[in-house]
Amino acid sequence: MNYIIDKEWLLKKLHEQNVRIVDCSFSLAEPKKGRQGYDQNHIPGAIYFDLEKDLSGEVGEHGGRHPLPNIEEFIYKLETAGIDEITTVIAYDQGEGAFAARFWWLLQYLGHEKVYVLDGGFKSWREGNSPVTSEVPTFKKTTFKPNMNHDLLASMEDVRAVAGEQDSDTILIDSREERRYLGLEEPIDKKAGRIPGAINKPWFEGLDSGYYKHAEMQKQRFSDFNPENEIIVYCGSGVTAAPNFLALKAAGFEKVKLYLGSFSDWISYQENEIE
Known part of the structure; x- marks a missing residue:
């Protein structure tokens, strides 16, 4: 739709x-x-x-x-x-x-x-x-x-269960810009880095001058993912991950969840690892 x-x-x-x-x-x-x-x-x-x-x-x-x-x-x-x-x-x-x-x-x-x-x-x-x-x-x-529709929301425990797991069928998408994803800089949150195992798909790459790229281009952006797999998107605080959620839906992905707390929630638990 x-x-x-x-x-x-x-x-x-x-x-x-x-x-x-x-x-x-x-x-x-x-x-x-x-x-x-x-x-x-x-x-x-x-x-x-x-x-x-x-x-x-x-x-x-x-x-x-x-x-x-x-x-x-x-x-x-x-x-x-x-x-x-x-x-x-x-x-x-x-x-x-x-x-x-x-x-x-x-x-x-x-x-x-x-x-x-x-x-x-x-x-x-x-x-x-x-x-x-x-x-x-x-x-x-x-x-x-x-x-x-609780299936749209991923909890911290949901993310923890798949973070860094090589054989997991769940894909973690980090929606932030590359330098924050790599941990080279962190202008907002107290720690730098990413959730282990996350793949970087910057949210703004789904738009062109404020307009969403059409469905075929979104499919190309996410062509390395299997539509049958569950996908969890996150960013710094759950705001800029939402455009990626919308773009994934436009590309035909059905099993998409938003980790609303995102990285700022993840790092609030001292035991959570950072990559």
Whole structure:
């Protein structure tokens, strides 16, 4: 199934009653920048979900830098935004892809199938001279009934069971840039390196100037993997691994999980080895 849509598709759906648009714009360097940009201009009808306030939980000893949000609280926020399990939802960011993909993954985890990512994000939308507004919409509260898809989430124990195992049928994908994967530099986390046995597939190689590469090119990126094998993707904190998760789905891989805590969670356990 194709979960990536273009602005022409969204323009046709823009004013449909059962469509919700979610602005996930965020800057890791400037956490307030996403909301400030939304307040200035956004796609008409869009509501704002913040990476750290809405799409992540409280940071603790374990769980990584962007842990799974409290599911009941997240569902309440969806309901307040007028989103139920049959609403068509389109997420976008500024074109980076990672923040919208994080929201997309969370709804997939809740069992919501009709959720999509706007290819090229808000940058693409503005280039097309499409309508924007500063108006913040309100919607009638609804009820969201989740159908949890736990198969999409890999725990630290799941990863530990396959890390460094030569004969494992599970493939570990490290989605970070090569220098962090190799442990040559680590600008964010307390330790450098990778989870033993992980293969490097930088997340940004699945995009071209903010647009996702088409399915055949994604298949080529992952042509060294057997589609029958289980794949676990991770990054630093579970955010930039989401575009790789989405790209794998576009390439036809079905057995894909996200290690949401990712490397920042892995290193929080002193006994875990680092390669």
